[in-house]
Amino acid sequence: MELRTCSSGRITMGPSIEWKDINYSIKDKLILDKITGQVFSGELLAILGPSGSGKTSLLNILADRVTINKTAELTGSITICGKDRKELPFKKMVAYVQQEDILYPQMTVFESLVMTSKLRLTSDVNVSTKKEMINNLLNKLGLAKIKDSKIGNVLKRGISGGEKKRTCIANEILTEPLIIFLDEPTSGLDSFQAKNIIQILKDLAEQGHIVICSIHQPSSSVFNLFDKVIFLSNGKCVYSGFRNDCTEYFEDLDFKCPEFYNPADYILDLISLDTTSEETLKESELRIEKLFNLDRITVIDLIHDEEYEYTGPNTGKFFSNWIDQFKLLFIRSLNEELRDKVGMTIRFCVTIFFSIILSMIYSNLDNGQKSIQDTLGVYFFICINSSFGSMFPTLKKFAIEKEIVLKERASKSYQASSFYLAKFLSSVPIEFGISILYTSIIYWAIGLNHSGSAYFSFLLIICCLSLCSSGMGLFLSASTPDIHTATSLASPLMIVFLLFGGFYANLETMPIWIGWLQYFSFINWGFQGLIINEFSGKTMNCNDIPENQACLTTGSEVLSRYSFDRFTEAECILAIFFIGISFHLLAYLSLRRNKPTYQNIESN
Numbered sequence: 108m109e110l111r112t113c114s115s116g117r118i119t120m121g122p123s124i125e126w127k128d129i130n131y132s133i134k135d136k137l138i139l140d141k142i143t144g145q146v147f148s149g150e151l152l153a154i155l156g157p158s159g160s161g162k163t164s165l166l167n168i169l170a171d172r173v174t175i176n177k178t179a180e181l182t183g184s185i186t187i188c189g190k191d192r193k194e195l196p197f198k199k200m201v202a203y204v205q206q207e208d209i210l211y212p213q214m215t216v217f218e219s220l221v222m223t224s225k226l227r228l229t230s231d232v233n234v235s236t237k238k239e240m241i242n243n244l245l246n247k248l249g250l251a252k253i254k255d256s257k258i259g260n261v262l263k264r265g266i267s268g269g270e271k272k273r274t275c276i277a278n279e280i281l282t283e284p285l286i287i288f289l290d291e292p293t294s295g296l297d298s299f300q301a302k303n304i305i306q307i308l309k310d311l312a313e314q315g316h317i318v319i320c321s322i323h324q325p326s327s328s329v330f331n332l333f334d335k336v337i338f339l340s341n342g343k344c345v346y347s348g349f350r351n352d353c354t355e356y357f358e359d360l361d362f363k364c365p366e367f368y369n370p371a372d373y374i375l376d377l378i379s380l381d382t383t384s385e386e387t388l389k390e391s392e393l394r395i396e397k398l399f400n401l402d403r404i405t406v407i408d409l410i411h412d413e414e415y416e417y418t419g420p421n422t423g424k425f426f427s428n429w430i431d432q433f434k435l436l437f438i439r440s441l442n443e444e445l446r447d448k449v450g451m452t453i454r455f456c457v458t459i460f461f462s463i464i465l466s467m468i469y470s471n472l473d474n475g476q477k478s479i480q481d482t483l484g485v486y487f488f489i490c491i492n493s494s495f496g497s498m499f500p501t502l503k504k505f506a507i508e509k510e511i512v513l514k515e516r517a518s519k520s521y522q523a524s525s526f527y528l529a530k531f532l533s534s535v536p537i538e539f540g541i542s543i544l545y546t547s548i549i550y551w552a553i554g555l556n557h558s559g560s561a562y563f564s565f566l567l568i569i570c571c572l573s574l575c576s577s578g579m580g581l582f583l584s585a586s587t588p589d590i591h592t593a594t595s596l597a598s599p600l601m602i603v604f605l606l607f608g609g610f611y612a613n614l615e616t617m618p619i620w621i622g623w624l625q626y627f628s629f630i631n632w633g634f635q636g637l638i639i640n641e642f643s644g645k646t647m648n649c650n651d652i653p654e655n656q657a658c659l660t661t662g663s664e665v666l667s668r669y670s671f672d673r674f675t676e677a678e679c680i681l682a683i684f685f686i687g688i689s690f691h692l693l694a695y696l697s698l699r700r701n702k703p704t705y706q707n708i709e710s711n
Contacts (some may be wrong), residue, residue: 122147122187123145123146123188124169124186124187124286124319125145126142126144126168128142128184129168130181133178139161139168139342141343142347144344146335147317148285148316150335151305151309153322153330154320154337155323155371163291176706199282199519200285201285202286203288204290205275206290206292206294211258212258213442213447216250216266216270217241219278220281221237223282224241225435226432226515227282229427244277244280249273253266258274269296272292289319289320290320291323292322298326302328305325327369330369333350340378357377424519429522432521432522445537455544458544462549465553466549466553468485472553475652476649476658477651479647483669486637486641487609487610489637490630493542493576494630496576498579498580501580506584507590509584524699527695527698538570538577542569542573546569556640564676568640568683571680571687574688574691582694582697586694586701607630608628608630609671615670615673627686629683629686639671642663643666646660647660
């Protein structure tokens with residue numbers, strides 16, 4: 108803790124953050140009530156309390172991370188060294204570590220930090236300096252031995268939970284923030300790992316940072332590392348001050364912590380509602396109400412550093428330009444795609460499997476009359492398989508990735524446009540590669556139109572279908588709150604596109620009031636394009652039907668019979684391409700619109 112004398116001769120404790128009379132409510136439900144406190148440079152503050160006490164809400168308010176809500180009311184004041192938070196580049200002064208350890212699974216620990224350094228450190232810091240900062244940080248957090256290990260995910264195990272948490276912390280403190288906020292950093296860790304994490308936070312505080320974390324049920328060894336603590340119950344403050352003084356404070360109120368008992372456990376039991384019976388509930392309510400009515404705030408009678416000024420980067424909205432952002436994000440996205448061997452292997456194996464099944468079922472297609480129905484069936488299945496095969500993998504993958512994007516955008520790491528273009532272009536080689544593999548097997552095995560130009564038109568239509576379905580997957584993921592909502596919407600939407608795909612019903616006979624939906628079905632355009640490509644200029648024979656039955660002798664007659672002669676193949680391809688671009692544009696706009704927006708704090 109740094110003590111020094113300012114120009115007026117008064118004792119100061121370095122930079123500080125102070126908050127006074129924080130009130131927060133949603134729909135008339137009080138979440139926090141008149142919370143006051145302060146933390147100085149060199150101190151580690153823990154916010155404790157039972158579940159639902161308002162720990163995370165207070166942390167998010169101090170970090171300016173409260174999700175905006177029209178029914179919410181947030182009042183109070185938060186200052187940095189006496190200056191209103193709004194007057195300072197607060198976002199660039201702080202780091203925020205979420206409770207969930209969300210990282211790109213295919214990246215190594217070192218690569219993750221390098222990416223952060225390039226996106227969030229200014230160009231004034233040269234490459235060698237950035238690498239030196241990263242290596243020092245890896246040594247400091249005990250990550251040097253695993254720096255080349257992949258982070259991993261559920262499908263493929265990587266680093267441990269404690270190592271993942273330290274990697275998240277490293278990514279945030281690499282920018283050397285003044286204040287570090289952490290939401291339950293020990294969640295999901297064993298007692299040994301939990302103590303290691305808090306010891307790291309303690310070391311960071313001693314190096315001059317202000318560290319504030321919410322925490323649930325700390326062990327005694329963890330509790331003893333805190334400099335200050337705040338105990339909350341039902342949104343109200345029961346105690347705020349130095350950790351060393353809290354047991355004495357409650358002892359003076361006739362609540363003495365038993366010897367050899369964890370003070371944190373004792374106080375949390377003291378301020379928690381006991382709902383085992385009506386009698387115990389009433390007793391605990393009276394006890395907590397008594398604690399609320401006391402003078403429970405220990406405010407430090409020292410002067411904040413009036414001479415402190417933020418000296419970090421404060422030029423421009425982002426730390427790097429658009430071109431640099433795009434290049435970095437493209438390489439990262441491409442590596443994520445190429446390194447995901449499990450996901451890629453599954454997709455390629457499924458593609459080969461369906462290609463072989465189709466080839467076996469439809470291997471006897473010829474120019475006869477009975478093959479017309481088989482040709483229509485195989486082409487419609489190809490459209491369905493191509494669409495579902497691209498949409499759902501994209502939807503599920505991006506639904507998870509979106510959480511990382513929101514976190515990085517909240518830290519002003521990059522623009523939405525640079526990310527989306529990089530994401531889109533990096534997925535093209537995989538999607539088109541699968542399309543090429545798919546078409547190369549089934550087209551020649553089934554014996555479709557043997558013209559070379561017809562094959563390339565077939566491939567182009569399949570690639571355009573992939574463009575549409577991946578865009579639809581990205582749009583649903585970007586515009587919905589979670590993966591469950593996205594998948595719930597995807598299935599009925601695809602069914603609508605299938606119903607208007609031109610196979611189950613003749614589109615010309617549909618009622619006008621609903622028939623217009625066919626023009627928005629990319630499956631319909633793809634199916635029409637494939638049929639036109641197959642039957643244009645083709646000669647049919649009548650050898651497989653009796654002589655007295657009607658016979659379609661040319662491909663043009665087939666197209667006319669099934670109402671596929673209204674548009675040209677080029678028009679179908681342009682329609683699919685336009686729908687695909689529209690889906691991607693909607694996905695980008697949804698991603699941009701859903702950027703993190705936070706509740707403003709109003710003065711009392």
